[in-house]
Amino acid sequence: MEAIDALERAVYLLDRELAPSSKVRAFQNARRTIEALDPDEVETRARAGTLTDLDGIGSSTSRVIIEAINGDTDGYLADLERRTEIPLGVGAELRAQLKGDCHSHSTWSDGGAPLRTMANAAKALGHEYLVATDHSARLTIAHGLNEARLRNQLEELDALNREMAPFRILSGMEVDIFEDGSLDLSDDMLGQLDVVVASVHSKMKMPRDAMTRRMVTAIANPHVDILGHMTNRKVSGTGRAPSDFDAEIVFAACKQFDTAVEINCRPERQDPPEELLELAVEWDCWISIDTDAHAPGQLEWQAYGCDKAVRCGVDPDRIINTWSAEDLLDWTRSKAG
Ligand SMILES: [Zn+2]
Ligand SMILES: [Zn+2]
Numbered sequence: 001m002e003a004i005d006a007l008e009r010a011v012y013l014l015d016r017e018l019a020p021s022s023k024v025r026a027f028q029n030a031r032r033t034i035e036a037l038d039p040d041e042v043e044t045r046a047r048a049g050t051l052t053d054l055d056g057i058g059s060s061t062s063r064v065i066i067e068a069i070n071g072d073t074d075g076y077l078a079d080l081e082r083r084t085e086i087p088l089g090v091g092a093e094l095r096a097q098l099k100g101d102c103h104s105h106s107t108w109s110d111g112g113a114p115l116r117t118m119a120n121a122a123k124a125l126g127h128e129y130l131v132a133t134d135h136s137a138r139l140t141i142a143h144g145l146n147e148a149r150l151r152n153q154l155e156e157l158d159a160l161n162r163e164m165a166p167f168r169i170l171s172g173m174e175v176d177i178f179e180d181g182s183l184d185l186s187d188d189m190l191g192q193l194d195v196v197v198a199s200v201h202s203k204m205k206m207p208r209d210a211m212t213r214r215m216v217t218a219i220a221n222p223h224v225d226i227l228g229h230m231t232n233r234k235v236s237g238t239g240r241a242p243s244d245f246d247a248e249i250v251f252a253a254c255k256q257f258d259t260a261v262e263i264n265c266r267p268e269r270q271d272p273p274e275e276l277l278e279l280a281v282e283w284d285c286w287i288s289i290d291t292d293a294h295a296p297g298q299l300e301w302q303a304y305g306c307d308k309a310v311r312c313g314v315d316p317d318r319i320i321n322t323w324s325a326e327d328l329l330d331w332t333r334s335k336a337g
Pocket of ligand 2: 103
């Protein structure tokens with residue numbers, strides 16, 4: 001394995017285990033440093049032990065480079081492969097049925113990798129499609145897309161689709177739900193997108209009645225296909241309490257308006273909690289198992305959501321990403337009327 005590929009693989013694996021971003025950045029920086037050098041110089045330095053004299057190369061990254069050059073297949077990278085491997089549990093069979101991922105980010109908003117890299121990673125996992133759902137404009141902290149930038153993204157998406165066929169990148173957005181339940185994108189643009197995920201990212205502590213009304217208004221919007229990370233809880237680090245809303249009313253609305261409930265697979269979110277997912281199953285809601293990946297390695301997290309879906313008794317026929325891209329598009333088009 002070439003040094004550059006080894007460093008890129010390390011980035012992928014670190015993202016897969018949700019390593020601190022400083023650690024991921026160290027490997028990204030090392031990759032950039034190596035890329036800018038003559039391969040002969042890299043080899044000479046690897047032999048002389050002077051790689052760490054270079055800006056952006058530290059002890060771990062130099063070890064990965066040296067092991068790649070020496071053809072050592074049981075070193076740092078092999079350890080990382082083993083340590084970060086995502087075990088397939090009761091959801092293994094369901095995972096094999098999933099044909100795509102309906103929630104992902106790229107460098108168009110706050111993702112860590114270009115759309116092309118994300119799409120290639122999804123393809124390598126066996127997916128038929130990936131929905132590009134970068135943030136909408138209101139989320140300035142995430143460099144959300146206004147209409148003009150969204151149009152630019154759609155142009156890139158078209159070009160990539162011509163190149164990557166039969167793999168498909170479906171157009172979409174993770175659109176912010178405003179406090180009154182309206183959405184952070186015009187109806188006209190929403191209507192042009194293949195798949196729309198709507199999520200709450202602000203005022204998560206609204207009173208119960210107001211939050212219920214806010215969510216139901218978004219769920220009832222004919223352009224909304226998926227309700228993203230519904231409780232907004234965070235289960236790791238300092239954590240975050242779930243938003244308060246009437247789940248019976250929210251799921252009744254999801255059922256009534258054919259809006260899928262997302263199983264958000266991010267390890268720090270694990271949203272919705274199992275008791276809520278079981279309630280969604282009772283309401284016979286559509287379900288979408290999404291990674292909300294902000295980096296290629298995170299696209300593997302669907303395994304977590306599949307385990308949870310099986311534990312909570314979700315019928316695979318109710319999971320919209322067990323369908324082909326064409327069937328998914330028929331569904332979203334029929335909903336938008
Ligand atoms: Zn979100
Ligand atoms: Zn997201």
